Amino acid sequence: MLRPKKMSRVSVAGSKAVLEDVVEELHDLNLVHVNDYDGSWEGFENGSPLEGGDEVSGKLVQARAVMNTLGVEGGDYDPDEGTGFETRDELYERLEDLRERVNELEDERNRVRDELRDAREERRTLEPFVELGIDIDLLSGYDEIDVNVGLGDADEVRGALEDAEGDEYEVFGGDGVVAVASRGIDTEDVLVGVEFSGIDVPEGSGDPADLLDEVENRIETLEGELDGVESRMESLREENASFLLSAEEELSVEAEKADAPLRFATTTNSFYAEGWIPDDGYNEMASRLMDAVGESVEVRKLETVEYDEGHPEEESEAEDESPPVVQDNPDVAKPFELLVNTVNHPKYTELDPTFIVLLTFPFAFGFMIGDIGYGLVYVAMGLGLYKASDSEALSALGVIGIWSGAFTMLFGYLYGEIFGLHIDVVAQPPLLSSFDKGIHAPEVALTWLAASIAFGLLHLNIGYVFGFVNSLSHGVKEAVLEDGSWIMVLNGVFIWVFSLHLDGTKPTFLVGDESVLNTNEMFSLGFSGFPVEVGLAGLAVAAVGAVMLVYAEGIVGAIEMPTDAFGHVLSYLRIMAVLLAKAGMAFVVNLLVFGAYESHGETHFMLPSIAGGPAEHAGEVIFPGLVWMGEGVFFAVALLGAVLIFAVGHVVVLLLGITAAGIQMVRLEYVEFFGKFYEGGGDNFEPFGTERKYTKEGN
Numbered sequence: 279m280l281r282p283k284k285m286s287r288v289s290v291a292g293s294k295a296v297l298e299d300v301v302e303e304l305h306d307l308n309l310v311h312v313n314d315y316d317g318s319w320e321g322f323e324n325g326s327p328l329e330g331g332d333e334v335s336g337k338l339v340q341a342r343a344v345m346n347t348l349g350v351e352g353g354d355y356d357p358d359e360g361t362g363f364e365t366r367d368e369l370y371e372r373l374e375d376l377r378e379r380v381n382e383l384e385d386e387r388n389r390v391r392d393e394l395r396d397a398r399e400e401r402r403t404l405e406p407f408v409e410l411g412i413d414i415d416l417l418s419g420y421d422e423i424d425v426n427v428g429l430g431d432a433d434e435v436r437g438a439l440e441d442a443e444g445d446e447y448e449v450f451g452g453d454g455v456v457a458v459a460s461r462g463i464d465t466e467d468v469l470v471g472v473e474f475s476g477i478d479v480p481e482g483s484g485d486p487a488d489l490l491d492e493v494e495n496r497i498e499t500l501e502g503e504l505d506g507v508e509s510r511m512e513s514l515r516e517e518n519a520s521f522l523l524s525a526e527e528e529l530s531v532e533a534e535k536a537d538a539p540l541r542f543a544t545t546t547n548s549f550y551a552e553g554w555i556p557d558d559g560y561n562e563m564a565s566r567l568m569d570a571v572g573e574s575v576e577v578r579k580l581e582t583v584e585y586d587e588g589h590p591e592e593e594s595e596a597e598d599e600s601p602p603v604v605q606d607n608p609d610v611a612k613p614f615e616l617l618v619n620t621v622n623h624p625k626y627t628e629l630d631p632t633f634i635v636l637l638t639f640p641f642a643f644g645f646m647i648g649d650i651g652y653g654l655v656y657v658a659m660g661l662g663l664y665k666a667s668d669s670e671a672l673s674a675l676g677v678i679g680i681w682s683g684a685f686t687m688l689f690g691y692l693y694g695e696i697f698g699l700h701i702d703v704v705a706q707p708p709l710l711s712s713f714d715k716g717i718h719a720p721e722v723a724l725t726w727l728a729a730s731i732a733f734g735l736l737h738l739n740i741g742y743v744f745g746f747v748n749s750l751s752h753g754v755k756e757a758v759l760e761d762g763s764w765i766m767v768l769n770g771v772f773i774w775v776f777s778l779h780l781d782g783t784k785p786t787f788l789v790g791d792e793s794v795l796n797t798n799e800m801f802s803l804g805f806s807g808f809p810v811e812v813g814l815a816g817l818a819v820a821a822v823g824a825v826m827l828v829y830a831e832g833i834v835g836a837i838e839m840p841t842d843a844f845g846h847v848l849s850y851l852r853i854m855a856v857l858l859a860k861a862g863m864a865f866v867v868n869l870l871v872f873g874a875y876e877s878h879g880e881t882h883f884m885l886p887s888i889a890g891g892p893a894e895h896a897g898e899v900i901f902p903g904l905v906w907m908g909e910g911v912f913f914a915v916a917l918l919g920a921v922l923i924f925a926v927g928h929v930v931v932l933l934l935g936i937t938a939a940g941i942q943m944v945r946l947e948y949v950e951f952f953g954k955f956y957e958g959g960g961d962n963f964e965p966f967g968t969e970r971k972y973t974k975e976g977n
Contacts, residue, residue: 777813873903
């Protein structure tokens with residue numbers, strides 16, 4: 279769970295006569311990460327594709343081209359339709375027929391689109407001349423008369439021509455379109471200083487309005503033709519989507535098999551390949567190959583790599599690499615590999631933090647938002663993303679959303695909140711009935727501050743322990759100096775912080791008789807601080823750790839010590855900050871909608887009573903609320919405003935909750951937690967084989 283699967287380096291050697299059978303078995307097994315032969319061995323060369331590989335590759339290109347043209351996607355597959363072929367000949371025949379039909383429709387669609395584009399351009403050109411109202415053939419074709427047509431102001435154009443030399447001109451105007459007929463005047467030069475943008479006179483003759491009508495009719499006809507072509511292509515897509523998805527998968531599998539020998543070392547009569555396999559899968563691989571080809575192949579386990587090695591003990595001449603990584607997490611944690619692998623895949627020698635992310639990310643997210651209503655929405659959004667997406671990453675993100683929403687509901691139940699409202703139907707456990715977010719109670723907010731620090735200490739300690747375990751591969755001394763020293767400094771400092779030594783100089787909410795862990799009503803731990811002796815012992819431990827750290831890391835360790843041992847813990851106060859911020863935003867929305875009153879130092883919303891008015895209250899009204907304002911028309915307007923504010927306001931709070939709580943917790947995971955032990959950079963395990971979705975072996 280915290281370690282990747284143990285990997286073994288294996289080799290397969292045999293006669294070329296059984297190469298195709300070996301490739302078939304390895305592909306079906308889908309368990310061997312094949313290493314590419316680099317051509318460095320004398321007498322060996324990379325193999326050639328299996329017979330028929332070029333044809334398969336060509337058909338695969340055709341299938342993908344047809345799928346792209348028709349817009350076929352994974353969600354279009356209908357399992358009730360089957361693959362649509364029984365043999366490879368049937369696949370090729372149907373694919374070729376479909377390709378020809380699609381190409382014909384594509385050619386027709388391109389032709390119609392080109393004609394439609396030209397017609398629309400012609401319409402755009404004609405429209406100004408309709409406003410002008412002059413036959414097209416009258417605007418060109420003269421020997422001595424110069425005609426200019428453009429967009430502009432007729433009066434400005436006329437004024438400019440009056441100031442020019444010569445008086446043989448005529449100006450025609452119509453709703454921003456101007457035509458100038460002149461003789462003996464350099465019209466273009468005269469019009470430079472006025473608002474006039476020339477346009478070309480279209481070809482043709484007659485009334486531009488009649489010509490425009492003809493173009494409009496042609497456009498309508500072409501649009502109908504295009505719709506018809508699109509409809510036929512859509513019918514083809516619906517009829518053949520399942521076949522194309524199945525064919526593409528089958529051809530991809532066959533192409534991968536055909537190209538496999540390119541990765542092997544071969545001679546005239548033999549082949550040799552190396553790769554990586556999870557150690558627990560070696561016996562199955564060896565058994566299947568022996569059953570398939572008998573003694574014509576030799577399978578060997580070259581070595582099993584221990585976690586503290588991270589590299590082969592006996593490196594082959596062809597390979598010099600660490601094993602690829604197969605993360606070994608339970609199914610419940612696998613979606614959270616997305617958050618880990620976004621940084622990088624873990625190294626083979628590193629502990630995998632995925633399970634810790636599962637335990638901490640949704641917990642902290644739910645704690646920060648803590649609302650049954652918001653949690654239900656988050657769960658619904660996660661379910662929708664999980665079911666609607668074919669992408670593994672988006673599906674994993676959907677599962678993370680479901681987990682986060684579930685914890686948001688759990689803490690919402692403890693806080694007793696639904697969309698920021700405290701309502702009596704939420705029956706809290708007796709021991710937790712005083713849970714509160716603390717936006718009106720400073721002592722409660724300070725309790726969450728202390729809880730955030732405690733969570734940070736736990737989180738960081740796990741990170742340092744992981745770092746200690748990772749460093750053990752370099753020796754116990756190095757692990758103690760590099761990571762044990764940080765554990766001593768971190769815990770020693772905060773044992774002193776939470777001790778009674780110099781308690782008068784420390785915040786009273788942390789230590790002393792008034793500390794929140796001693797006096798708060800939510801979960802009084804009766805803790806006022808560690809004894810003075812324990813605090814001094816903590817300082818001593820921190821001092822020893824600091825000396826070890828400086829010895830191991832020099833001046834760099836001394837510089838980083840205040841930040842890593844103190845500043846990183848305080849960074850977890852963002853958890854409390856998001857909790858209060860989101861609670862405050864929801865409070866403001868509900869205050870505007872329902873109004874609130876204060877009684878005996880507590881704030882209550884004026885929620886509707888069974889009788890239909892505001893619930894009975896005895897106290898000072900803070901704000902009357904839009905739902906209770908005015909009468910008649912004004913009441914209706916206020917009520918509509920209340921509905922809009924409630925809906926939009928809580929949507930905003932909900933979305934900001936995702937970004938604030940999600941981003942802040944991701945930051946704590948990546949920067950504070952991962953920074954203590956995680957490097958990443960492992961090679962992803964990519965087995966030779968395919969997880970079939972639409973076809974079965976033997977199609």
